[in-house]
Structures are given as C-alpha cells and as structure tokens.
Amino acid sequence: MAYLFHLIEQYGLAILFFNVLVEQLGAPVPAYPTLVITGALMHRGEYSAPVLLLTAVVAALIADFAWYLARRRYGRKVLATLCRISLSPDSCVRQTESIYSRWGARSLLPAKFIPGFASIASALAGTVGTKRATFILYDGIGAALWAGLGIYLGSLFSTTVDDLLNVLTQLGQYGMILIAVGFSVFVASKWWQRRRLRLSLRMARISVAELNALLQHGMRSAIVDVRSPAAQQIGRIPGARTISHHEINSFVPDAPMDQEVIVYCACPNETSAAIVAKQLMRKGYKKVRPLSGGIDAWIAAGYAIDA
Known part of the structure; x- marks a missing residue:
C-alpha cells in the first residue's frame, strides 16, 4: 500500500x-x-x-x-x-x-x-x-x-x-x-x-420486416416515435406519431385498446421504446411491441421513411 x-x-x-x-x-x-x-x-x-x-x-x-x-x-x-x-x-x-x-x-x-x-x-x-x-x-x-x-x-x-x-x-x-x-x-x-x-423491459418485439409487411398490407397499427427532436431529423417511419420527452410518462395513443401499437426509438436494446410500451400496457393496451433494432434497423433494411 x-x-x-x-x-x-x-x-x-x-x-x-x-x-x-x-x-x-x-x-x-x-x-x-x-x-x-x-x-x-x-x-x-x-x-x-x-x-x-x-x-x-x-x-x-x-x-x-x-x-x-x-x-x-x-x-x-x-x-x-x-x-x-x-x-x-x-x-x-x-x-x-x-x-x-x-x-x-x-x-x-x-x-x-x-x-x-x-x-x-x-x-x-x-x-x-x-x-x-x-x-x-x-x-x-x-x-x-x-x-x-x-x-x-x-x-x-x-x-x-x-x-x-x-x-x-x-x-x-x-x-x-x-x-x-x-x-x-x-x-x-x-x-x-x-x-x-x-x-x-423484456417483452416481445416486432421485426422491421414484420412491420413493413403490415404496412404493405394496409393493416392498421398505431406507430409511435419516441426519439428526441435531434434524432428525428433523419426521418421517421411512414405514419408514425412523434412524442416529446415530456410526453413519455403521460402519452396515450389515439387508438382503440385492442389495436396494435408499435413503439420505436434509436437507442441500444430499444430501451426508450420498451419503457413507453410497458407504460401503455399498464394503461390497458393489449398489443404493444417495441420495434427490434429501432429506426436504424428500419433504414438499414432499405424501407421508406418520411421527412
């Protein structure tokens, strides 16, 4: 010593x-x-x-x-x-x-x-x-x-x-x-x-291929983007609703309780998305899944994004 x-x-x-x-x-x-x-x-x-x-x-x-x-x-x-x-x-x-x-x-x-x-x-x-x-x-x-x-x-x-x-x-x-x-x-x-x-935060995820297939077949899903404003500048998944950091704890989607809700972010292990998904499930939403790989996986797969 x-x-x-x-x-x-x-x-x-x-x-x-x-x-x-x-x-x-x-x-x-x-x-x-x-x-x-x-x-x-x-x-x-x-x-x-x-x-x-x-x-x-x-x-x-x-x-x-x-x-x-x-x-x-x-x-x-x-x-x-x-x-x-x-x-x-x-x-x-x-x-x-x-x-x-x-x-x-x-x-x-x-x-x-x-x-x-x-x-x-x-x-x-x-x-x-x-x-x-x-x-x-x-x-x-x-x-x-x-x-x-x-x-x-x-x-x-x-x-x-x-x-x-x-x-x-x-x-x-x-x-x-x-x-x-x-x-x-x-x-x-x-x-x-x-x-x-x-x-x-362990729960079922949805892959980008599954989500794209849902969108291609016109199936209704509420898509929620929980990224920060800076991260959202690279674009978002078509039809996604963005929420601010202050809305995370109080956000409730404008969708029926039995409609599927997809939540995505741009963070390792989909942590932010999983946190929001857990909160929505506690509020009564039955079908809530984070997007596996988030926006990065979506873009890497070559799927369309909105500006």
Missing part, C-alpha cells in the same frame, strides 16, 4: 492524466478519488493548482474530442458503443439528446457532473455540427469546473485525506484489498442496476 501512494506522490500527474482519460473515454474507473488525493498533495506543496488543473483538463479534452470526431465519422454506431461500455442505463442516450437539443453546447458545462452524460454529449456535438472551437471552449470550461472542484475538495480536506491515506498505508495489503473490494462493489452495483433495467 505504501508503494501505491509513493507512486501517486512521484508520478501523480501521469496517474491523474491517464485516470481522467480512461474515465472520459467511458471506462468505469472514477477519476475523482485521484483528483482529491492529488489536491491533498498540492496542499502539502508537492504540486501546483494550475498544473494539476491543466493536466486533468487536457486529458478530458483529448477523450471528449475523440468521441466528437468519432461520431462525425461513424454516426449512431458510436452511441451504441458508448452505451455498451457504459454502466449507466441505456436510456441515457435519449435523455442526453433531449438536453443537448435544448441547450446546445452550453450543456457541456455541467456534463461531467452527470453520470453517463459527458461522452454521449461529446458524440452528439459532432453529429449536430457544433463548431470545433465552440465545442473545445465549452467542453474545456466544463472540464475545468469538474476537475477544479475535485482538486479544491482535496486541498480543503487535506488533513482528512492524509489521515485516510495513513490508515490505508498502515493496513498494508489489507488496505489494497479494501480499495479493490470498494471498487468491485461500485462496478457490481452499476452492472446490477443495468441488468435489472433490461430484465424489467
């Missing part, structure tokens, strides 16, 4: 840089403990505040700019990848799209304080055409606020942090085990939350 803290004392800037970098790239490795510890060491005079802040901000900007460029090149596949590696629920995609559609680049200021938001917001910025200079400005300020608070807290509570580090050092290998157990519990709890969400 003493060796670990010796490393932090000797190579704190490098450890801080890589910790912030991998966290902002989407790995479940919290960087705030490192920010707090290096902030406490700064209080001892081992680091300067501007150097610590610059190190953290540069690392965050590199990771965020990578997602910004990736979304411009690879499109919605980037969002799917983000939600697969993230331990946050998949519904973060729609929530982030709604927030970014409303506030634009300004939403990057508090982004890093919201779990699961920062990487997706960076990717969205690349999609909607946010200028690079604007993105770097707002993302840099947001990163400075986020990192600065962690460093400040470490400096403010440096005595408490020192006492904690001393206790862990005295525990030796048991201190390392304690940290490992704490990290494992954190990751496991996030994984379990995500698993519970997926299990709660």
Whole structure:
C-alpha cells in the first residue's frame, strides 16, 4: 500500500492524466478519488493548482474530442458503443439528446457532473455540427469546473485525506484489498442496476420486416416515435406519431385498446421504446411491441421513411 501512494506522490500527474482519460473515454474507473488525493498533495506543496488543473483538463479534452470526431465519422454506431461500455442505463442516450437539443453546447458545462452524460454529449456535438472551437471552449470550461472542484475538495480536506491515506498505508495489503473490494462493489452495483433495467423491459418485439409487411398490407397499427427532436431529423417511419420527452410518462395513443401499437426509438436494446410500451400496457393496451433494432434497423433494411 505504501508503494501505491509513493507512486501517486512521484508520478501523480501521469496517474491523474491517464485516470481522467480512461474515465472520459467511458471506462468505469472514477477519476475523482485521484483528483482529491492529488489536491491533498498540492496542499502539502508537492504540486501546483494550475498544473494539476491543466493536466486533468487536457486529458478530458483529448477523450471528449475523440468521441466528437468519432461520431462525425461513424454516426449512431458510436452511441451504441458508448452505451455498451457504459454502466449507466441505456436510456441515457435519449435523455442526453433531449438536453443537448435544448441547450446546445452550453450543456457541456455541467456534463461531467452527470453520470453517463459527458461522452454521449461529446458524440452528439459532432453529429449536430457544433463548431470545433465552440465545442473545445465549452467542453474545456466544463472540464475545468469538474476537475477544479475535485482538486479544491482535496486541498480543503487535506488533513482528512492524509489521515485516510495513513490508515490505508498502515493496513498494508489489507488496505489494497479494501480499495479493490470498494471498487468491485461500485462496478457490481452499476452492472446490477443495468441488468435489472433490461430484465424489467423484456417483452416481445416486432421485426422491421414484420412491420413493413403490415404496412404493405394496409393493416392498421398505431406507430409511435419516441426519439428526441435531434434524432428525428433523419426521418421517421411512414405514419408514425412523434412524442416529446415530456410526453413519455403521460402519452396515450389515439387508438382503440385492442389495436396494435408499435413503439420505436434509436437507442441500444430499444430501451426508450420498451419503457413507453410497458407504460401503455399498464394503461390497458393489449398489443404493444417495441420495434427490434429501432429506426436504424428500419433504414438499414432499405424501407421508406418520411421527412
């Protein structure tokens, strides 16, 4: 344990840089403990505040700019990848799209304080055409606020942090085990939350081929598009009704209770669509199914879309 803290004392800037970098790239490795510890060491005079802040901000900007460029090149596949590696629920995609559609680049200021938001917001910025200079400005300020608070807290509570580090050092290998157990519990709890969400949303899906066949045969189905306004710009399935983020919890389709309702989104595992489908079923609708693969699968199959 003493060796670990010796490393932090000797190579704190490098450890801080890589910790912030991998966290902002989407790995479940919290960087705030490192920010707090290096902030406490700064209080001892081992680091300067501007150097610590610059190190953290540069690392965050590199990771965020990578997602910004990736979304411009690879499109919605980037969002799917983000939600697969993230331990946050998949519904973060729609929530982030709604927030970014409303506030634009300004939403990057508090982004890093919201779990699961920062990487997706960076990717969205690349999609909607946010200028690079604007993105770097707002993302840099947001990163400075986020990192600065962690460093400040470490400096403010440096005595408490020192006492904690001393206790862990005295525990030796048991201190390392304690940290490992704490990290494992954190990751496991996030994984379990995500698993519970997926299990709660298990239900029958309809394939894009089935839906297209229904439309071709003139069968009546209520089709509901629950994507954000930004996502709806690529087009929608013919005859679909769009609903806003605020309508999700209260939406009731203008259709008989026994009529089939198809709900689709553009998020991994059809999470937003499944949430709305579950709500409609609780309200009495008997035939409600999310569209498997959502709008991306529909477009990939070559079926028609309305502007």
